[in-house]
Amino acid sequence: MVETVKYANPQSTIRNPQSAIRNPQSVVETIKWEDGILNLIDQTRLPTEAVYLSCYTPEELAKAIKALVVRGAPAIGVAAAYGVVLGIKNSRARDYQELEPELNRVIELLASTRPTAVNLFWALNRMKQTAESHKHEDVEQIKRVLAEEAVNIHQDDKRRCQAMGEFGAGLIRDGDTILTHCNAGALATGGMGTALGVIYAAHQQGKKVKVFADETRPLLQGARLTAWELQEAGIEGTLICDNMAAQVMKEGKINLVLTGADRIVANGDTANKIGTYGVAILAKEHGIPFYVAAPLSTVDLNLKDGDQIPIEERSSEEVTGGFGKQTAPSGVKVYSPAFDVTPAKYITAIITEKGIVRPPYQESLAGLF
Secondary structure (H helix, E strand, O other): EEEEEEEOHHHOOOHHHHHHHOOOOOOOOEEEEEOOEEEEOOOOOOOOOEEEEEEOOOHHHHHHHHHOOOOHHHHHHHHHHHHHHHHHHHOOOOOOOHHHHHHHHHHHHHHHOOOOOOOHHHHHHHHHHHHHHOOOHHHHHHHHHHHHHHHHHHHHHHHHHHHHHHHHHHOOOOOOOOEEEEOOHHHHHHOEEEEHHHHHHHHHOOOOOOEEEOOOOOEEEEEEEEHHHHHHHHOEEEEEEHHHHHHHHOOOOOOOEEEEOOOOOOOOEEEOOHHHHHHHHHHHOOOOOOOEOOOHHEEEOOOOOOHHOOOOOOOOHHOOOHHOOOOOOOOOOOOEEEEEEEEEHHHHHHEEEOOOOOHHHHHHHHHHO
């Protein structure tokens, strides 16, 4: 059973915006692990309702991930780690040999939810390796170790976000206006965010920044999520339709573009929410720096270029009837890739928790590992 928990006052999910300036991680707590229950901000209900969805089983979590209740590559990875714990917490296996098939089933279930976000597979592999390294211990100890590892992955993501923010803030000048696409803030991670985390850090340093947020069709993550986060953090934000980006760049209103990523491969090609590739081309044409912020868990050195990245395709209903209103004729054919790949040649630099890397990415990314 998936239980929805609504706060009596939706604003109670958000701490004082002034404290968010001092500690940007407090903008919103997207993932909460309490008494063996995984609570997720239901991002399908934002911005009008601040609601937690409680998941008690990995099946419920898998459904939540597919439905985009939780989204953003780092957040999916953190949630999946907790999902492994949910999957084996009631196991009656007597030893690791009996536990392993159950563990594999849970991992395979969660791995099937979103193919593009590499953090999902990184977190699941880390949980699997942790279990294997304790296979000679009793099952109850393995359960405890896995629960501790999931918490470690969550806390690790918070630290990574903080470090990315501090490194990336150095690229932002006082008075800059930044264009974002999709949502790469606290709602997309276990911490204060990747791309928005950089903006929060610059804001924390006293820099007066402004943000233009693309609405991000077809599910409007920029409109529903990024604009909401910016308001709660006390940062000036302006919402634009996706097809307005070229015009605001031409008018000289954008100083830099800053996005997150769902997978970065060995040569620097980067998969992110559909529409990012077009924004990168526009930035190049207008001489505007285009930066990507992502943790090393998003980097996949096993793939040599972006052509090898699997691209998730979403349902046609998200395009033809999103948010309860039919916007296209019945029966029309729809092609709806959820992500596109920005070639490395359009990326000025990549911000990671270990520092900022620049071309040639084949060398600089590998050097981080």
